Amino acid sequence: MAAWLAACGGGGRGSTAAPNPAQVEADAAALGSLLDAERTAIAAYRLGSERLRGSGRGLMHRFLAQEQAHERALEGGIRSLGHSPSRPRPDAFYATGFPRLSGTDAVLRFALDVENTQIAAYQDALTTVTTPAVRATLGSILAVEAQHQSVVLGKLHEPQAPFALVKGSRPT
Secondary structure, three states: OOHHHHHHHOOOOOOOOOOOOHHHHHHHHHHHHHHHHHHHHHHHHHHHHHOOOOHHHHHHHHHHHHOOOOOOOHHHHHHHHOOOOOOOOOHHHHOOOOOOOOHHHHHHHHHHHHHHHHHHHHHHHOOOOHHHHHHHHHHHHHHHHHHHHHHHHHHHHOOOOOOOOOOOOOOO
């Protein structure tokens, strides 16, 4: 994983000097916060998939697989900075603050909230993280989160691009 992260950017001629220890600490902390958000999304998509049938369930499973890949990438990023990622908690821990999901619309609206929060969190992290390879990874994940949001908006029969690609609300 570290090799993949290193390949995402920052190497070669013209690259900047290695971040100082305080920057590395701050980057690791930012990744830790994003890792917690990814684990919340994983729990949300597991719960959401239990409440849906057909194509909606399939969508939740695809999103879940991608969020799990993000989790692994963030864990690798934390390790590449010389730190250890926190251990995941049971889904029930993350789900304590989830709304009641009574039907397809409620699940999709909740997925939209999850993605909107993640988009904002990744945007914020990109303004503070300094490690080039980590920034590249965060940008890639941000793009996937925007895609998720766009797909959910489409499922809700709402305009897709204006929200998914331009803004996210502040993390809650």
